[in-house]
Amino acid sequence: MTTPSxxxxxEAIQAxxxxxxxxxxxxGPEIYADPAGLYEEIRRKHGPIAPVLLDDDIPAWFVVxxxxxxxxxxxxxxxxxxxxxWNMKDFVRPDWPLLPYVGWxxxxxxxxxxxRQRRTGALNxxxxxxxxxxxxxxxxxxxxxxxxxxxxxxEADLIRQYAxxxxxxxxxxxxxxxxxxxxxxxxDVTLSADMTEESGPAYARLRERVSRLVTEKQARPGDxxxxxxxxxxxxxxxxxxxLDIQVLVAGAHGPTANWIGNTLxxxxxxxxxxxxxxxxxxxxxxxxxxxxxxxPPLQNAxxxxxxxxxxxxxxxxxxxxxxxxxIAAANADPQVQPAAYPDSGANRAHMSFSHGEYGCPxxxxxxGELIAKTAVEVLxxxxxxxxxxxxxxxxxxxxxxxxRSLEALPVRFSPTAPMGxxxxxxxxx
Ligand code: HEM
Numbered sequence: 001m002t003t004p005s006x007x008x009x010x011e012a013i014q015a016x017x018x019x020x021x022x023x024x025x026x027x028g029p030e031i032y033a034d035p036a037g038l039y040e041e042i043r044r045k046h047g048p049i050a051p052v053l054l055d056d057d058i059p060a061w062f063v064v065x066x067x068x069x070x071x072x073x074x075x076x077x078x079x080x081x082x083x084x085x086w087n088m089k090d091f092v093r094p095d096w097p098l099l100p101y102v103g104w105x106x107x108x109x110x111x112x113x114x115x116r117q118r119r120t121g122a123l124n125x126x127x128x129x130x131x132x133x134x135x136x137x138x139x140x141x142x143x144x145x146x147x148x149x150x151x152x153x154x155e156a157d158l159i160r161q162y163a164x165x166x167x168x169x170x171x172x173x174x175x176x177x178x179x180x181x182x183x184x185x186x187x188d189v190t191l192s193a194d195m196t197e198e199s200g201p202a203y204a205r206l207r208e209r210v211s212r213l214v215t216e217k218q219a220r221p222g223d224x225x226x227x228x229x230x231x232x233x234x235x236x237x238x239x240x241x242x243l244d245i246q247v248l249v250a251g252a253h254g255p256t257a258n259w260i261g262n263t264l265x266x267x268x269x270x271x272x273x274x275x276x277x278x279x280x281x282x283x284x285x286x287x288x289x290x291x292x293x294x295x296p297p298l299q300n301a302x303x304x305x306x307x308x309x310x311x312x313x314x315x316x317x318x319x320x321x322x323x324x325x326x327i328a329a330a331n332a333d334p335q336v337q338p339a340a341y342p343d344s345g346a347n348r349a350h351m352s353f354s355h356g357e358y359g360c361p362x363x364x365x366x367x368g369e370l371i372a373k374t375a376v377e378v379l380x381x382x383x384x385x386x387x388x389x390x391x392x393x394x395x396x397x398x399x400x401x402x403x404r405s406l407e408a409l410p411v412r413f414s415p416t417a418p419m420g421x422x423x424x425x426x427x428x429x
Contacts (some may be wrong), residue, residue, distance in 0.1 A: 009057065009091050016087065016318060017059045024049035026324070027060065035299065039064055048333075049313040052324065055097050058088050060303075060322040061315065064329035066336045066351065070312050072304055073321055073355040079304035079323060081358050082113050086305050087320030101302040101402070102322070107243040120361055122234035123244060126225050128363040130174065131151045132370060139371050142169040143378035148418035151382060155389055158379075158409040163261035164190050165305035166375050167253050175213065175245070176224030178426040185209055193254040204247070213240045251360070252368065258297035258405040259372045263287050264379070265395060265409055266295075284376050289348065290368065292331075296352035298330035299404040305356075327351050328404065383413040 004349060013020055024042050031038055048065020049260045063069045072079045083089070083104045092099060108119040150156040168189040172182055188209070191202035213226055218238070221227040225248075230241055266287050267273040291297075308320045317323075330336075330351045353360035360368075375420045378387065378410070381423050388395070389410035396407045 006057075012091060013057070013059050017051065019315060020053065020059045023053045023059065023245045024062075025057070026052040026060075026401060027055045028192055029399065031401070032397065033395075035404075038293075039326060039332060041263070043329065043333070047313060049317075052211070054324075055315075056092065058092060058321040060088075060324050061105075061312075061317060062300075062324050062326050062329075064315065064326040064333070066330040066333035066371065068349050069325060069327070069330040070355060072312070072349075073325065073359060076357050077114070078307055078310055080307050081116070081304065082110050082112050083303070083305055083322075085320045086106070086309070086322055087318065087358065088322065090124060091304065095207075098302065105238070105243070107241075107247050109247055114188075116202055116357065118234045119236070119240065119244060120357075122236055123230040123248060124361050124363060125232060126228040126292045127248075127367060129228055130225070130226075130363075130367065135170075135174075135307040135367065135370055135372055138323070139170055139374035140378055142173070143375055144382070144419050145169075147379065151413075151416045151418055153408065154415040155412050158264050158411055159406050160408065162379065163256045163375070163409070164193070166260065167371055169257040171252055174225045176217070176222045176226065177209075177213065181209070189249055189253050193250065193257065196198075201247075207242065208384050210245050212236075212247075213237070214238050214241050214245070247332055252364065254403060255297040256368045256371050256407075257401055259288065259291060259368065260375045261406050262291045262295045262297065262404060263372065263376055263408060265406060266291055268409070268411065269395065284373055284380070288372055288376070289346075292350045293347075294328075294331070295404045296327050296331060296350065298352070298354075298402060299400055299405055300400065300402055301325040301327060301354055325351075325354060327354065334338060339380055358428050382416070382419075385412075386411050386413040388412075 017023075017404070022040075025045070042052070042062065043064045047064070048068040050062040050064055052060055052062040054060050063072050063255050083102050086102070108116070108123065111119050136253060143162075146162050146169075150161050156162065165186055168186045169182070171189065178183055185206070188202040191198045192206055193199070214230065215238070217224070217226045217230055221231065226241070226245055229236060229245065232413045236244065263284070267283075273283050273290075290315045302322075302324060304323045304325070306317045306319055308319050310317050336349065353365045389412040395409060398405050
């Protein structure tokens with residue numbers, strides 16, 4: 001496949017995207033310095049639906065208004081998930097960095113209508129059947145195992161050694177994988193969420209393992225998530241089951257890991273949530289919610305595609321235009337701010353799980369919260385004097401347009417003895 005020249009791209013933009021003459025570039029190292037400030041500036045200059053340029057100057061619309069984001073995610077007949085209707089798809093090179101997120105694949109993510117209901121219906125039911133008490137027990141056990149691994153050291157990186165491996169462990173256990181496979185699968189789940197050169201190979205290994213898992217569960221069903229998915233009345237084909245299980249793993253792992261990491265950061269760095277103070281534990285729920293408002297684990301989501309020409313907040317959107325969901329920006333919209341701040345503790349009207357038929361599937365936010373809350377609480381119980389191990393300004397965010405995640409969260413604490421459970425996995429070193 002040959003990619004059109006940049007002259008052809010410029011022509012296509014001039015013809016089809018007249019508003020994009022002064023569009024903001026949503027790529028390059030400078031956008032990562034202060035994302036909240038950048039979103040605010042974009043809103044001030046361009047309003048709630050902003051013309052932006054993605055990598056290689058590919059045009060898109062950035063939905064930064066709260067009301068507009070609600071509208072776009074609710075109106076599935078106007079804004080769809082099938083990216084095959086994208087009017088810029090012939091202008092992107094085969095190795096365009098955002099292609100893994102927006103290029104059409106036969107997974108549940110890109111389905112619509114009756115097919116969407118069949119596929120998400122199966123996922124929702126399989127997730128909803130999870131016993132919450134059992135899930136809490138699994139999370140506690142995994143948390144204790146991971147802490148056992150570093151509690152004698154007096155220091156740790158809570159991202160690499162805790163927030164990232166924890167939900168990966170929980171997921172693979174829910175999937176009924178043999179104990180012997182845990183280390184490899186946990187490593188690949190963690191690596192594939194990492195957006196490094198190791199992510200692609202890890203993702204491929206994971207696909208191969210999930211494929212074998214589906215064959216195994218077809219032959220010998222168990223009391224686990226894949227078996228429930230395969231037995232569902234939606235009658236998923238094996239290929240659909242493999243693809244959607246992998247969507248489930250990726251959908252659960254990265255956002256939940258970031259939620260844990262961002263909450264621990266807030267509790268360690270913000271005096272209002274200081275975890276070393278008595279009563280800190282009771283503020284865990286509040287800190288989790290504050291993170292959803294201020295540092296949502298998925299700060300932007302790649303999208304929706306306009307089903308037909310329409311107008312949105314005074315912008316002319318053409319059929320096939322791509323819209324990027326500005327989740328963090330919408331949460332910070334001054335129109336909802338008075339309700340959100342300063343005490344966002346009880347207000348759950350953020351857009352951090354997105355919204356509507358294509359949003360995070362209905363039992364998932366509750367399950368993600370259960371995992372994240374248990375992870376933070378167990379850490380506070382086990383390491384009550386945990387404190388930041390570096391100066392606050394050395395705690396850095398990763399450079400990603402989509403994920404809001406930390407590079408590392410180094411901490412110090414008084415060394416303690418492991419609880420001595422049987423160690424089934426000992427994280428990447
Ligand atoms: C057990 C944990 C979780 C599971 C199993 C899960 C699963 C999923 C799945 C399967 C999707 C794809 C939805 C679709 O297009 O059909 C999705 C989307 C999404 N999830 Fe989750 N998720 C989890 C946790 C989270 C967390 C913790 C967050 C953030 C706080 C989150 C935020 C989102 C967002 C923003 C989307 C994109 C929706 C859109 O495009 O509108 N998820 N999730």
